[in-house]
Amino acid sequence: MKGFSIAAVAACLLVQAGCESAPARDDELRAVPAERILASPAVQSRSPARIAFVRDAGGTHPHFWRISIDGEVVAKIDKAEFVVLAVEPGQRQFRIDMDRDPPERDFRDIVEVTLAPGVNQVYRIGSTFESKIQLTRDPLAKMPR
Numbered sequence: 001m002k003g004f005s006i007a008a009v010a011a012c013l014l015v016q017a018g019c020e021s022a023p024a025r026d027d028e029l030r031a032v033p034a035e036r037i038l039a040s041p042a043v044q045s046r047s048p049a050r051i052a053f054v055r056d057a058g059g060t061h062p063h064f065w066r067i068s069i070d071g072e073v074v075a076k077i078d079k080a081e082f083v084v085l086a087v088e089p090g091q092r093q094f095r096i097d098m099d100r101d102p103p104e105r106d107f108r109d110i111v112e113v114t115l116a117p118g119v120n121q122v123y124r125i126g127s128t129f130e131s132k133i134q135l136t137r138d139p140l141a142k143m144p145r
Contacts, residue, residue, distance in 0.1 A: 021056035021126040024080035028057055029144055032083040036076040041069050041087050047117035048086040051094075052143050055081050056126040065125060065133065068095040077125065082144040089117040096125050096135045109135040 053067050057080040064076040067083065070092055075083045076099050092115055097108035109132075115121070122141035126134050 021058045021079075023124065023126070024054065024057035028080045029054065029082055030080065031144075032075055032077050032081045036064070036078075037074070037083060038076065039072055039074045041072070041074060041085060043086045043088050045089050045117055047089070049089050049115035049118065050084060050120045050143065051087050051115075052082055052084045052120075052122045052141075053077060053094075053096075054122060054124055054138075054141070054144060055079055056124065064099040066095075066097050066099050067125075068097075069093070071095075084144065087115060089115045089119070094123065094135060096133050098133070107133050109133050111135050111137075113137075 053075070055065065055077045064078055066073050067075045067077055069085070069087060074085060077083060092113050094111045094113065095108065096110075111123070113121075120143050122138045122143060124136050124138045124141070126136070128134050
């Protein structure tokens, strides 16, 4: 019976680990194609913030994920892709959700940020072992090219 319990726990951990995404390596990252960049945020500042959204490689979500800034969908991103956008400084809301209608509550994340003029920030889009979408600022990441 003890052997069965250990095997069951190990199987559960392997299934959960398969749902968690991992950061894409530099050599596998590619830019979001132009046809999936749907809008550019309105920018009037002479020193806009530059924001990179980088989606992890792997994970189990086969769909594109929508990136919204202040309620406007600006891009659809696939695994191991990135997009860099100029954004007006100030209070902003970033939202990531699956490209499906209606979007599922567990498959979205919303982050409120205050952007200084001229700042460069990288946000990692991944999924947790519970298969939930997660948007986190990565202060150590380089701006992708």
